[in-house]
Amino acid sequence: MSIDPIFSDAIIFASLLALLSIGLTLTYLTTRVPNFAHASFATIGVYIALIASRVWESTPYIAIPIAFAISGVVAIALYTFILKPLIRKGASQAIQMIATLAFDLIIIALLNISADYLVKTFQITSREFTLRSYDIEFMGLPLIVFAAPITVAILAITLHVMLRKTKFGIAMRAATENPDLSGTVGINVKLVFGVSWLLGGGLAGIAGALMSLWFQGDPNLGPQLIPSVFAASIVGGFFSIYGAIAGGLLVGLTEVLGTRFLAGELGSWLIAYRPLIPLMFIVVTLLLAPRGLAGISWSRLRRYGSRS
Amino acid sequence: MVLEAETIFIVDLLAIFAVYVIVNLSLNLEFGYTGIPNFGKVLAVGAGAFVAASIPGRIFASIAGIEGDYIENNLAIVSEINVWLVDNTGIGFIVFFLTLGIAAGVGAGLGLMTSYPAIRLRGDYLAITLLAFGESIRIIGNNFTPLVGGTVGVQVPDPLSFLPGELRFPVATIGLILIAIVVYVFSEKMIRSPLGRMLRAVRDNEVAAESLGKNTTQIRIKIIMVSAGLAAIGGALYAFYVGGTIAFAYDRASWTFWPFLMILIGGLANNKGVIIGTLLFVTLRKFIIFFKDSFQGYVPFDVVWLDFLLLGIILLAILLYRPQGIFVEKPTPTISVNGNGKSSGLKKIFNFFFK
Numbered sequence: 001m002s003i004d005p006i007f008s009d010a011i012i013f014a015s016l017l018a019l020l021s022i023g024l025t026l027t028y029l030t031t032r033v034p035n036f037a038h039a040s041f042a043t044i045g046v047y048i049a050l051i052a053s054r055v056w057e058s059t060p061y062i063a064i065p066i067a068f069a070i071s072g073v074v075a076i077a078l079y080t081f082i083l084k085p086l087i088r089k090g091a092s093q094a095i096q097m098i099a100t101l102a103f104d105l106i107i108i109a110l111l112n113i114s115a116d117y118l119v120k121t122f123q124i125t126s127r128e129f130t131l132r133s134y135d136i137e138f139m140g141l142p143l144i145v146f147a148a149p150i151t152v153a154i155l156a157i158t159l160h161v162m163l164r165k166t167k168f169g170i171a172m173r174a175a176t177e178n179p180d181l182s183g184t185v186g187i188n189v190k191l192v193f194g195v196s197w198l199l200g201g202g203l204a205g206i207a208g209a210l211m212s213l214w215f216q217g218d219p220n221l222g223p224q225l226i227p228s229v230f231a232a233s234i235v236g237g238f239f240s241i242y243g244a245i246a247g248g249l250l251v252g253l254t255e256v257l258g259t260r261f262l263a264g265e266l267g268s269w270l271i272a273y274r275p276l277i278p279l280m281f282i283v284v285t286l287l288l289a290p291r292g293l294a295g296i297s298w299s300r301l302r303r304y305g306s307r308s
Numbered sequence: 309m310v311l312e313a314e315t316i317f318i319v320d321l322l323a324i325f326a327v328y329v330i331v332n333l334s335l336n337l338e339f340g341y342t343g344i345p346n347f348g349k350v351l352a353v354g355a356g357a358f359v360a361a362s363i364p365g366r367i368f369a370s371i372a373g374i375e376g377d378y379i380e381n382n383l384a385i386v387s388e389i390n391v392w393l394v395d396n397t398g399i400g401f402i403v404f405f406l407t408l409g410i411a412a413g414v415g416a417g418l419g420l421m422t423s424y425p426a427i428r429l430r431g432d433y434l435a436i437t438l439l440a441f442g443e444s445i446r447i448i449g450n451n452f453t454p455l456v457g458g459t460v461g462v463q464v465p466d467p468l469s470f471l472p473g474e475l476r477f478p479v480a481t482i483g484l485i486l487i488a489i490v491v492y493v494f495s496e497k498m499i500r501s502p503l504g505r506m507l508r509a510v511r512d513n514e515v516a517a518e519s520l521g522k523n524t525t526q527i528r529i530k531i532i533m534v535s536a537g538l539a540a541i542g543g544a545l546y547a548f549y550v551g552g553t554i555a556f557a558y559d560r561a562s563w564t565f566w567p568f569l570m571i572l573i574g575g576l577a578n579n580k581g582v583i584i585g586t587l588l589f590v591t592l593r594k595f596i597i598f599f600k601d602s603f604q605g606y607v608p609f610d611v612v613w614l615d616f617l618l619l620g621i622i623l624l625a626i627l628l629y630r631p632q633g634i635f636v637e638k639p640t641p642t643i644s645v646n647g648n649g650k651s652s653g654l655k656k657i658f659n660f661f662f663k
Binding site for chain 2: 032033034036082085086089091092093094095097098099101102103105106108109110112113116117120121223226227230231234269272273275276278279282283286287290
């Protein structure tokens with residue numbers, strides 16, 4: 001079986017955006033602060049995959065649980081040591097956003113330091129590298145083409161079951177809806193928020209580990225990715241996990257396939273302007289439906305459609 | 309006369325200081341006084357620099373009758389222009405100020421355009437939109453070659469080329485400082501006017517401001533436009549000072565993150581804090597760059613990342629332990645209270661700048 005690499009590109013990129021966007025939404029629900037360091041959590045995953053495959057010389061896939069743990073812990077650190085004290089001191093939302101930007105800068109600096117260290121100590125390429133050659137072949141295609149969407153599906157179903165069916169998940173939804181009230185009925189809001197940040201950061205880490213198998217890895221990947229991630233979350237509505245998945249898939253597929261289509265129609269000079277597509281998604285969504293896909297009342301639209 | 313290394317160091321430091329003062333004053337107007345989280349400051353600064361890179365050179369070339377593709381033969385054309393400018397200083401200055409005006413206009417227009425989609429929404433949406441737009445300036449600059457020559461960059465004509473080589477940079481620095489003072493006075497006047505109090509009302513209690521009949525959306529759009537215009541002037545001046553523009557120099561760290569750090573060091577909503585914060589930061593940065601080579605041998609990585617690490621930690625520490633900065637925001641006296649005629653002239657000037 002073989003398909004045009006552009007479709008693999010699109011499938012993988014869309015899956016990763018969905019993962020990143022779910023994570024961003026999970027953390028946004030708790031503190032109502034967009035975390036500008038979120039995409040750099042994924043870069044941590046990329047580097048863990050690099051270390052797994054080049055230093056430990058095993059398959060990059062074992063990086064997935066490790067990346068989940070490390071990125072999750074970094075996310076909890078951001079929440080516990082920086083955002084929580086800021087909120088306690090009554091800092092405004094803007095100040096908290098600046099704090100996440102500063103945290104992003106620190107992560108990027110540490111990633112760059114690690115990249116330099118990896119080059120010096122193990123003599124491996126640690127900038128603009130790809131781990132495609134470490135992937136396993138499955139049905140004539142690299143495994144990642146299947147692994148990325150399947151991971152998203154599994155995680156989405158797990159999250160759905162957890163949030164809807166388990167006691168903890170329901171407590172989580174209650175705590176994000178109204179922290180004070182859920183505190184009075186005995187929900188440990190701090191624990192719930194901590195778990196949200198662990199999951200949010202961890203999912204970003206998984207996305208990063210998967211990303212390294214197809215896309216080029218670099219310490220400065222975060223700032224490049226962040227507009228797409230935010231576009232996906234805004235298209236999804238920023239308050240809904242399902243919206244985040246839909247937004248991620250929509251933005252990811254459009255970014256890759258739309259650029260390819262337009263480049264075919266108008267000329268290849270257009271490819272370089274691909275990063276402007278998420279920007280257009282943000283602008284159009286905010287102008288037409290600021291609450292995103294999740295905020296549109298589909299049943300009313302359907303009724304309206306059948307009436308006319 | 310050859311300048312000493314120390315003199316060059318100080319001249320360069322003061323020039324960068326003046327440019328950052330302009331950019332930071334505009335950011336303080338936006339973020340400190342009005343509470344608009346503009347995480348895309350780089351957009352306006354970059355737009356100003358791009359205007360300086362693409363417009364004055366073409367004007368000079370057409371007046372002087374210099375032929376050739378402006379981008380492809382940029383080096384040759386700009387050096388010809390600089391020779392021609394030696395005898396046409398007047399035109400040089402006219403075009404220079406015209407460029408600053410165009411830069412301000414383009415900056416204001418971009419400010420309006422980029423903030424419009426999200427201006428009515430909550431602050432975080434506006435912040436995300438502006439940040440995403442800020443990232444776009446580098447992409448456009450890198451790929452759309454007629455603007456700033458893509459990844460190669462372009463030279464910017466030098467209106468001061470009539471000066472002998474060793475005087476050019478000191479004179480340019482003095483000019484920059486004078487313009488920064490003008491911007492400071494403008495910004496102070498604005499803040500101490502009824503408008504300034506209205507801005508703080510919009511920031512502190514939007515509902516109350518609206519109930520008193522203020523159109524907060526319109527005020528915010530206007531402030532974004534004014535401050536984007538000022539930042540664009542800063543960007544254009546920077547391009548003229550260094551004599552060239554290259555797209556990748558306009559990144560998020562240098563022109564969004566450092567300005568936020570500087571105004572937070574000095575204290576928000578406080579123009580004198582902006583001056584002190586900028587001076588501290590620029591000096592610190594200069595010394596880091598100056599001394600980093602001596603560290604290079606001791607660590608197994610590029611020391612430039614230590615710089616990032618250090619500044620990120622400084623910012624977090626300020627946010628956590630001294631969020632009000634060096635100077636705490638005070639209720640600003642109105643002009644009539646400030647100038648009631650009892651203090652002497654010199655004291656008045658002192659009060660104006662430092663009280």
